[in-house]
Amino acid sequence: MPDNSASIDGVGDNARAGSDPYATLDASAATTVSERWSVRNSALAVVVLAALVGGAVGLAVGILHEAVLLMQTLAFDLPDGERLGQGVPDLLRTLGVPLVGGLLLGILSVLVRRWRPNAIVDAVEANALYGGKMSLVDSLRLTVTTALSNASGASVGMEAAYTQAGAGLASSLGQRLRLRRADLRTLVGCGAAAAIAAAYHAPLAGAFYAFELVLGGYTLAVLAPVGAAAALGVAASALLTGGEVPLALGRPVEIAGWDYAACGVVGFLAGWLSILAMQAVTMAERGFNRLPVPRWMRPAIGGLMVGALALAVPAVMGSGPGAVPPELAGGALALALTLVAKILASAVSLGSGFRGGLFSASLFIGGLFGGLLGQAIATFLPGLGIDGGLLLLVGMGSVAAGIVGAPVTMVLLVLETTQDLWAASGVLIGVVLSTTVVRQAFGYSFATWRFHLRGVPIRGAYDVGWLSELTAFRLMRRDAKTVPATLTVEALRRLYPLGSTKAVFAVDEMGRYAGMVDMSVVHDPEQDTAATETRVGSLANKSDAVLMPGDDARTVLNRFGSEEVEALPVLSSPTDRRIIGYVTESFALRRYSQALERQRGEDLGERGLWGRD
16 A cells, blocks of 8 residues: 655655655656756646646546457356347356356455455545556456456446546556656546546546545646546547447426426435345345355355346446446336345345446446336326436436446536436436435545544545644654653742743653643642642653654644643654654644645645645
8 A cells, every 4th residue: 555654745855765665766768857847847748748648547448448358258158249148148158257257356356465464445446545646557456357357247336447547547647757656646637537437438527526526626726637538538439449438318308387296206216226236235245254264265256146137137236337227127117126136146246255346337237227227106106207317317317326426427427428418407406416415424435434443534535645644753852851650840930930831741750641731730839838749740640642653743733622721742653652843732733734735736736826846
């Protein structure tokens, strides 16, 4: 995992100090100093770089897409023009391919884990905690395992591989050019934007995917590079895929009057379905963890289970959109069966260890749900005259928005793939209600929920890495005034006359912190009668009011607020309570404010003020 001990000044300090393994430059491939500074100081250069990254990512997405389709065709012996999940399943291949694919994935994971045991950092985590620094090797690991999972028929999408490859490529290039922290984060967003835009031929959706999930917000400073990357990604991908739009409905929808209320109902129900789907993955993962089998065997068992489901419902295999369109898949019973089976298959696939995401699966689940509601209304309330295709699109966008956590992205995805503004207006209502339900009742999208389960302290891609870098060790002064706890009050008065200092830190005979001594109490006239006998240790208090070297600025400020003191000692460790320094509240507040203002300037692109490394 990338080193998170870098200074708040960003990537430049890491590179100069040589503390970050991902910032090491190959002398044969490094740019010249003049070239590097021209890139780092020019907004136009960043846009051009983003466009080049977008084009490269678009080509990579196109190659991955075609490669996975080819592997599925060979593995499942699909006829020409048929996608996985569309035809009548072959018994042996439907059961055998996911089983063998899961077995290969498990063995590969064990072998790779011996070589690189560290966890893979995705684009959201990298931008939130590490200033956009990602490992290209680890990104390729995830890309390969996701492609293998999808080619084996597991019910996962390729979007995780696309975004990881795109963001990893962008991050690697940005680190070699030694971009500023803010520019590196932006370039990672550009890689992810190009990946989603190329996958769905939807540049606006790709751009807002980056804004909502990878960058954590929208500013004018990132509009040009992200937009350029998304547009070039679509153009480059179309050279290989022919510009196929995977979600196009094929006809305009009708919406008026009470149809908007129906869209709201679909969105409300879709929010609860989104929570159910995310919880199903967690429950499946816990179930597989309890199995008395080696970890590397779990994907094979999961693959066998997915294959068994596919014998009854072929559409559960693969990412989903390549299966039969929901409104043409049969009656209400068939839609309901496919919906339940798809949720189970996705949960089993991810829970057993197959790699991938729920982006495309959530779109397919939402389409099934919307199609099912459309058929139910047409059967029981035909007088309403609500277009079933509209509800299909609303369900698709609403469930995907609830699971992925990118509402504007889903609205724009529907708009770009259907070219129907009225459909997008209905989807907007459903998406708003869906995300509101998920936020209030659950509090997480799928990505942030997985972070929560792993213990990663982030709720989105907003940059909080600088906060963890501003630690008590960096804030402390090393000239702490310590005195033995056995010293008399009289001796302490002579050592520190009235007005020379506000407090001192008492230590025991082993040099361990024993408490803080208020010098106003020491010089209190009431202490005069026993000044030669009273020991300093009896006046010490707040022995538990301490800081550790790794405590971040927020922890430091919270500790000051709870203890109501002006200075706190920094101890070497919880067990070895020797004082290595101290932090004052005024200095901590000033440094925190400076770092916060600097971060705000970088987010807004104020290079004139924050252009230093």
